[in-house]
Amino acid sequence: MPSLKDLRNRIASVKATQKITKAMQMVAAAKLRRAQTAAEAARPYAERMSSVLGNLASGIVVGPETPRLLAGTGSDRVHLLIVCTAERGLCGAFNSSIARLARDHANRLMAEGKTVKIICVGKKGYDILRRQFAQQIIELIDLRSVRQLGFEQGDMIAQKVLARFEAGEFDVATLFYSRFRSVIAQIPTAQHIIPAQIEASGTSSDAVYDYEPEEGEILATLLPRNLTVQIFRALLENAASEQGARMSAMDSATRNAGEMIKKQTMTYNRSRQAMITKELIEIISGAEAL
Amino acid sequence: MATFNFELVSPERVLFSGDVDAVVLPATEGDMTVLAGHAPTMTALKTGFLVITSTPGNGRRILVRGGFADVNQNGLTVLAERALPAEELTQEILDHEILQAEMAYDSTNDQAAKHAAESAVAQLREAKAALNF
Numbered sequence: 001m002p003s004l005k006d007l008r009n010r011i012a013s014v015k016a017t018q019k020i021t022k023a024m025q026m027v028a029a030a031k032l033r034r035a036q037t038a039a040e041a042a043r044p045y046a047e048r049m050s051s052v053l054g055n056l057a058s059g060i061v062v063g064p065e066t067p068r069l070l071a072g073t074g075s076d077r078v079h080l081l082i083v084c085t086a087e088r089g090l091c092g093a094f095n096s097s098i099a100r101l102a103r104d105h106a107n108r109l110m111a112e113g114k115t116v117k118i119i120c121v122g123k124k125g126y127d128i129l130r131r132q133f134a135q136q137i138i139e140l141i142d143l144r145s146v147r148q149l150g151f152e153q154g155d156m157i158a159q160k161v162l163a164r165f166e167a168g169e170f171d172v173a174t175l176f177y178s179r180f181r182s183v184i185a186q187i188p189t190a191q192h193i194i195p196a197q198i199e200a201s202g203t204s205s206d207a208v209y210d211y212e213p214e215e216g217e218i219l220a221t222l223l224p225r226n227l228t229v230q231i232f233r234a235l236l237e238n239a240a241s242e243q244g245a246r247m248s249a250m251d252s253a254t255r256n257a258g259e260m261i262k263k264q265t266m267t268y269n270r271s272r273q274a275m276i277t278k279e280l281i282e283i284i285s286g287a288e289a290l
Numbered sequence: 291m292a293t294f295n296f297e298l299v300s301p302e303r304v305l306f307s308g309d310v311d312a313v314v315l316p317a318t319e320g321d322m323t324v325l326a327g328h329a330p331t332m333t334a335l336k337t338g339f340l341v342i343t344s345t346p347g348n349g350r351r352i353l354v355r356g357g358f359a360d361v362n363q364n365g366l367t368v369l370a371e372r373a374l375p376a377e378e379l380t381q382e383i384l385d386h387e388i389l390q391a392e393m394a395y396d397s398t399n400d401q402a403a404k405h406a407a408e409s410a411v412a413q414l415r416e417a418k419a420a421l422n423f
Contacts, residue, residue, distance in 0.1 A: 041303040048299055048367050052360045056332065151301040151371075209362075212319050212333040221334060222358065225371070232301055 007268040018257035025250035032243035039236040069223040072195035073171045078115045080170035084177040085125030086242040092249035099128040101188040102176045154232025177234040178241035186241035292326035295365030300373040314341040331361040337410040351376040
């Protein structure tokens with residue numbers, strides 16, 4: 001049976017924790033709003049980009065002249081996994097669910113006898129994956145010093161990926177991130193980015209396009225840019241998902257702390273009452289004995 | 291005058307969306323004006339001012355840096371890598387852009403990229419002069 005003082009201390013410490021989780025929840029809510037607007041503002045560009053690319057690619061016959069970013073290298077022996085996670089923890093299952101998806105994917109590929117290479121964006125995913133894939137992780141991209149995610153970060157990562165692709169280090173690239181559905185629903189997603197996935201455009205008409213400069217030249221500049229856009233979009237979706245996950249995690253933590261305080265206070269009051277009753281009985285029985 | 295639908299999007303946001311009379315694009319092969327009923331065209335953009343005319347004699351200028359324009363039967367879509375409306379431009383922003391373009395020029399050895407960066411610097415200088423900074 002803990003003493004009254006122990007109980008008091010415990011209640012005080014849970015209350016302090018509750019204050020912290022409550023504050024974190026509110027900070028996450030404020031950040032979420034900003035991240036969500038940014039993610040939504042970026043969507044039109046990414047959508048237009050893929051429809052323009054779809055228009056362009058539908059008119060192209062895959063041949064030896066086709067850029068390798070679109071047609072692939074012709075083999076799928078070496079896979080690159082780009083795993084985007086958060087830089088900070090305390091956001092529920094956010095980091096671990098992305099890492100789990102990536103790990104399952106990597107295990108499946110390795111079971112098929114393929115070579116796997118991993119680039120981690122964000123420290124948390126690296127911490128989780130490095131236990132099992134220390135050999136496979138080739139790079140850790142740290143975005144901790146970045147305060148406001150911009151297009152430059154997406155571009156920086158895309159340039160690194162492109163440089164490795166040009167050097168023939170891998171054949172297929174897959175991007176792992178969490179798609180932001182709502183505050184309580186974030187969906188870990190795997191997206192093929194190299195070779196580019198072109199959705200068949202519904203608006204493909206027989207109208208003949210004029211290209212300025214040449215078709216191939218436009219495609220050659222458009223494809224790397226598409227990669228940047230996809231990565232940038234993943235980063236933004238991830239940022240919004242992270243804040244959403246943190247908000248709901250901290251919300252339930254605050255609620256748990258509240259319940260715990262209630263329970264502890266009840267025990268505290270009970271044992272205080274028991275002590276008073278006991279003392280009274282002692283006094284009364286002492287008086288009766290006289 | 292016939293109008294057509296025009297959308298200008300940058301990675302960060304949608305800058306313009308609506309019906310316009312004419313748009314002047316800084317295309318890589320020279321400036322071009324898009325009017326309603328333009329033939330389907332796809333062109334790359336260089337650094338320069340994009341001018342939107344929604345009422346005759348009244349233009350809105352937006353500085354774009356690289357990107358693509360897609361004209362089809364639904365209208366014109368411009369995907370700009372970077373877009374800054376002229377009214378938001380300040381000397382600091384322009385100086386920063388010029389510095390970036392100069393750095394791009396210095397950091398590359400590719401002839402085409404060097405040429406592109408050089409013309410970007412020239413265009414930005416011109417923009418700076420045009421805005422009286």
